[in-house]
Amino acid sequence: MPDIADDGPDANDREDSEGRDVQEGREDRDDREDRRGIQSIEVGGRLLKAAAARGQPLPLKALSQAAEMSPAKAHPYLVSFCKLGLMRQDPATGYYGLGPLAMEMGLIGMRQIDPIRLATARLEALAEEIGHTVAIAVWGSQGATIVRTAASPAAVHVTMRHGTVVSLSDTASGPLFAAYRPESEIKAMLAEARRKGPADLARVGPHDSPRELPTWAAFSATLDDIRGRVMHRSVGGIVEGVSALAVPVFDSDAQMALALTAIGPSGAFDAAWDGAVSRGLTGTATALMREIGGRFPG
Template sequence: MDDDKTIERDRRGIQSVEVGGQLLLALAHHGRAMPLKDLAREAGMSPAKAHPYLVSFGKLGLIEQDSASGHYGLGPLALQLGLISLQQADPVRIATPLIADLAQRLGHTVGIAVWGTRGPTFVRLEESPAAVHVNMRHGTVVSITDTASGRLFAAYRPAAEVRALLEDERRREKLERARPAPGMPAAPPLPTWKEFERQLADVRAHGMSRSEGSVIEGVSAMSAPVFDHTGAMVMAVTAIGPSGTFDTRWDGAIARALRECADHVSQRIGGRKPVAP
């Protein structure tokens, strides 16, 4: 009985703080300064009730009032807290427990890739019980041209940077063709920059990327992007599995699950989708 009372006491908050917090939530939701009557209405209270909260929040720097319009907006302390929160937000740390659950639900391997010094690099891999064993481990760098994760990053990275990587891949391809491995079939030629641009436009149109047996025969993959507060892509959430059981439809179960996971991480780090050119 005493334990129950202790738990209840720990859970009990300060109601006035929670009530006043609705004003902050309303400002955050609308993303702009608001007149008192509108702000109070959105917070579910009268202007007379809202005003004392706004005065106190103003003294703390959480809210400030525009001297010309009289509208209320978020103050300098709110901005500082937001910036500190963004600095502390680690998308890989947030996504790691999510991909474990995702791999179990989908029945496919799920990984996290970030942009490294040599291109898209896998930093986390979570295998499903029915995992497809491919030559991939933590630290694996993948191609930007024929992998789902690689094309996804290429679609959202600066064009000059992506083009330079493409030219590097094309140079390596020429060397490999000049010294073919005995008994190995020749790989299909890499796209030109113009051809690759069309592929990347298709990735951006769907908001995610997929590959169907292009890297390893019989293995498919889909990848969804995570964006930060500037609209830059910081991470890819990628599912990999046998083509026979892997749903690569843009509106299929795997695509929906990957988007949901990536969007959740983006939201946690204050991310926003980039503005289309």
């Protein structure tokens, strides 16, 4: 039987090796391209950003100025964007606005956003900023419910527990949600609380004594005030010496997605409508709404 000599890689082996080298070289170049990006796409993207920021169709000159480029430079990008559906040119006016694909992408992006997750990521920093315990509340089957908390950095602070359902009428979060829920739903909840009796009424003061729920007329006036201020506060509402302030976060459908609530000892808590706590909460809520594409009702 003849010996089979191994004289090194044959032609096929060499081709495979060379092919791998070429492929690896391409992947290296692709990686560099990924890091560097494609400049022409980034330049054209300025037109999309400008159109989104203005929120209405614009003539070529105004749109190109907003994107900081000449009309002659902007026009080829706009032609391509219109073909893709990212932009649309009104046949009557010639103005350019966002197209159907851009709108579809926006809707899909908003559906993928989890407001609670995004708010949770900001909670620790918010507690540090305002110096009080902060929480996220959502509307559940039994009312406003605490789902996330971040403790105050202060040595003396008030805590909140996950899963706590807060009072509909005497807290910061409860009436805030009620202001943006259907009136029939809130009326029914108040009626049910009265039917159940003192055990379910709001409790306040050092002796934890029951207090009557407000009449609908009084509570309705409170809800009107909340809608005007777009925030609510409670000073000694449930526990004497404890204050809270809450602001809403609305989603892309102008529905209240959650409440950001701060709570602390009344003596150290700035409950002013335009105070430090209010500014911290409002700033975070505004940033969240920008991130999720939220909009205010009305």
